[in-house]
Amino acid sequence: MTAKIIFIAALFLVSGEAHAQDAGLYWKYKDYDGIAFMLPRTAIDIASWFLDDRQDRVWLRRVNKVRVMVFEDVRNPVTERDMQRFYRKASRRHLEELLMVRDGKTHVRIMARERHNSLRKVVVLTHSPEEFVLVTLKGKLRWDDIMHALKKYKKESKADEKPLIPAVIRTR
Amino acid sequence: MQKLLMMLPLFLLAAGSATAQDDGITRFFNQYVDDERFTVVFVSPKMFQMVAKIETDDEDWNKFRDVVKDLGGLRVLTSDSITNGVAMYKDALSKVPMGARNIKQRLDYLAMYKDALSKVPVGEYSELLTVRDGQENVRIWIKDSGNVINELLLLVGSPDEFTLLSFTGKIDLDKISSLSKTLDIKGADQLDKIKQKN
Numbered sequence: 262m263t264a265k266i267i268f269i270a271a272l273f274l275v276s277g278e279a280h281a282q283d284a285g286l287y288w289k290y291k292d293y294d295g296i297a298f299m300l301p302r303t304a305i306d307i308a309s310w311f312l313d314d315r316q317d318r319v320w321l322r323r324v325n326k327v328r329v330m331v332f333e334d335v336r337n338p339v340t341e342r343d344m345q346r347f348y349r350k351a352s353r354r355h356l357e358e359l360l361m362v363r364d365g366k367t368h369v370r371i372m373a374r375e376r377h378n379s380l381r382k383v384v385v386l387t388h389s390p391e392e393f394v395l396v397t398l399k400g401k402l403r404w405d406d407i408m409h410a411l412k413k414y415k416k417e418s419k420a421d422e423k424p425l426i427p428a429v430i431r432t433r
Numbered sequence: 434m435q436k437l438l439m440m441l442p443l444f445l446l447a448a449g450s451a452t453a454q455d456d457g458i459t460r461f462f463n464q465y466v467d468d469e470r471f472t473v474v475f476v477s478p479k480m481f482q483m484v485a486k487i488e489t490d491d492e493d494w495n496k497f498r499d500v501v502k503d504l505g506g507l508r509v510l511t512s513d514s515i516t517n518g519v520a521m522y523k524d525a526l527s528k529v530p531m532g533a534r535n536i537k538q539r540l541d542y543l544a545m546y547k548d549a550l551s552k553v554p555v556g557e558y559s560e561l562l563t564v565r566d567g568q569e570n571v572r573i574w575i576k577d578s579g580n581v582i583n584e585l586l587l588l589v590g591s592p593d594e595f596t597l598l599s600f601t602g603k604i605d606l607d608k609i610s611s612l613s614k615t616l617d618i619k620g621a622d623q624l625d626k627i628k629q630k631n
Contacts, residue, residue, distance in 0.1 A: 357477065357479045358475075358477050358479075359476070359477050359479055359480040359483065360474075360475070360476055360477070360480055361473070361474070361475040361477075362472075362473070362474050362475075363466075363467075363472065363473040364472045365469050365472075366469060371480075373479070373483070375479075375483070378486075404486045404487055404488075407487055408487050408488065408489050411487065411489065411494075412489060412491070
């Protein structure tokens with residue numbers, strides 16, 4: 262009996278750990294006044310039916326889950342403590358930081374986990390006292406998929422190019 | 434055996450001092466990383482590795498890829514809203530370990546350890562170029578081992594502007610100067626001076 266209780270407790274602990282990193286933030290704050298939604302694989306698959314380009318469909322089907330949480334025009338409810346906890350857990354779960362930009366009080370971070378030559382998870386996080394954006398993408402994105410997406414993005418955004426680096430540090 | 438045991442702390446001390454030297458600029462960077470007057474950019478080695486994996490037929494992208502494929506990381510600390518840019522520049526400059534001079538001081542100070550120290554490969558920055566134009570100061574340092582440049586450090590300081598830019602990895606000076614336009618970061622345009630010098 263004791264062994265059973267320990268086993269159940271261990272299971273709970275493991276499931277708690279599964280809610281680590283971005284999922285932890287998402288589940289804690291999803292009911293706050295903002296936008297929060299999660300697209301499961303089925304929804305993504307259905308969405309892919311409506312795409313004209315075959316390559317786009319293939320690319321999209323490699324995505325298993327998308328999580329988006331946005332707080333805009335309201336005070337960012339995510340506490341500094343939760344952010345620190347998120348970063349700690351992220352590094353423990355092999356989510357590597359790719360890019361970090363801090364401009365004043367605005368932080369932008371892109372993190373990713375790579376395994377067997379494909380991207381398994383990408384997290385884009387922007388937070389400032391007035392704004393919070395979390396986008397998580399889970400799946401199995403290969404480099405040629407990313408190349409395809411980049412090509413397409415480049416074509417589409419050539420007219421209206423938005424720089425990744427904030428204007429304040431760009432050359433005049 | 435006793436001699437060996439006595440040598441061990443000396444080696445450890447020397448190795449520690451080498452690490453401390455290397456970390457001078459990192460410490461300086463970390464000191465201001467949360468300062469809101471500064472804008473901070475950090476691109477991790479992983480990002481460069483990932484970029485290098487993406488092959489396209491786009492010429493611009495391939496040029497960029499060719500430059501960054503050997504890079505190990507990029508840190509930028511910049512500000513245009515400070516009033517003590519020159520003082521900060523001097524402070525950062527004092528953190529650059531000028532290998533030979535520092536080793537000498539350390540050897541003088543710890544003469545008894547000089548044999549142990551001489552056996553430790555001490556990291557060394559050598560000055561690539563210095564430009565002083567009015568109150569604007571630009572210095573570029575490199576850290577190399579053999580024919581390979583492992584780190585490039587750019588410091589720009591004027592009364593109202595300060596930029597610290599550090600590239601790590603395997604650096605090709607000709608190629609890195611071409612990044613000045615791609616990066617589009619204040620101060621990075623000074624990288625052009627490397628090409629002019631060459």
